[in-house]
Amino acid sequence: MITFEQVTKSYTHHGTIITALDKVDLQIQEHELFGVIGESGSGKSTLLRMINTLEQPSQGVVKVAGTDLLQLSEAEKRRSRKQIGMIFQQFNLLHNQTVSENVGLPLRLNKTYEQQQVQEVLKFVRLSDKAEHYPSQLSGGEKQRVGIARALITQPKILLCDEPTSALDGQNAYDIMELLRKINQTFGTTMVIVSHELSLIKQLCDRTAILEKGKVVETMTISKDNQQQQFGSYYERVRESLG
Template sequence: MITFEQVSKKYSHDGTEVTALDHVDLQIKEHELFGVIGESGSGKSTLLRMINTLEQPSQGKVKVEGIDVMQLNETEKRLNRKRIGMIFQQFNLLYNQTINENIGLPLRLNKSHDLAKVQEVLEFVRLSDKGNHYPRQLSGGEKQRVGIARALITQPEILLCDEPTSALDGQNAYDITELLRKINQTFGTTMVIVSHELNLIKQLCNRTAVLEKGKVLETIEIQNGQQQAQFGSYYERVRESLG
């Protein structure tokens, strides 16, 4: 469903050329829970932003359902983004708006606001009694549930998750992991989960790409116990570098 073909991304920073992605090849299947793991600066977020056309590759192609999304015009890119939901590490909520208003924002932007839809997704993320609250009244885990509900309101085919649990403690992180799994199982949503957290990727994903300095070192099937052990052994060095 999502394909990266020899994708590279280079920036100019203080007169120096920086390579964020280096000839990346990836294939993400429809309905898959796909992980991208690597330490800070490995290119994970850049890769994610390629999918919803917020970043333009320096070379190569990014295809969604066979369409090179970088060849779309601005109107087509906006339509394409409506099929793609985004979950952020720091929630990105509007603190002067209620939970109902935060979740309904994508519908208002599309001039299709529907309070019944807002209530439906609130119930799905188990926050049906919080609609008139403000974000400051919620815990970190609840804020992330609001962020997920907002992403779900447009019924996306693809959900991009940028470090979805790294701002949360153990139980809240586990609860969000299980909610993401439920979304995939209920709606068949294709998910790309970017993280530096080994446990999240091992618990949630079917496969993962291991990214280092913009290069995909390997793509690993996670269901197999022997390969899980291999994955853990490789990533020990990265975990140590993260402290």
């Protein structure tokens, strides 16, 4: 579904070359819950932005459904992004618009607005009773569910989740994790979940890559039956890198 082939991304900052990603190889399967874990500055967000074509590799190839994203025209990139939803750490809601208006924004931008779609997705994320509320009237967990509903409204094939629970407390974080799992099970949505939280990755993902200083140092399958054993070989290294 999503393939990184020897992907490198470098920037120049004040005359110094900074390598955000360094020869990354990844294969993410269709319908998979795939985690990417690493400390701040490890390249996680850059990796996500490669998938929705907001960043381009300096070297290497990124493919989605077999298509080399570098070969797409700007119009084709825009169409590709419509198949990819994005969930943000800080929700990114418009505070002067209601929940319903926030969720329907992508449809209005695409000139395909249907109120029934908005109502259905709000029901799915259990926010039907909050449709006319404003973000300031919501809890953190409710704000993230609005963000998820907005990402779902275009029925994306891929959902990119950038630290989706790190701004939330324990119960709200758990509720969001369960909602993401429900989305994957109901719609078969392929998810790439970036986080520095081991607990989220262990409980939610099928496989995970550890990213350190732009390099994938390990990719592995997560056993839901024996998570501690699976993570035991490298847990100390990850914990140290995350401080």
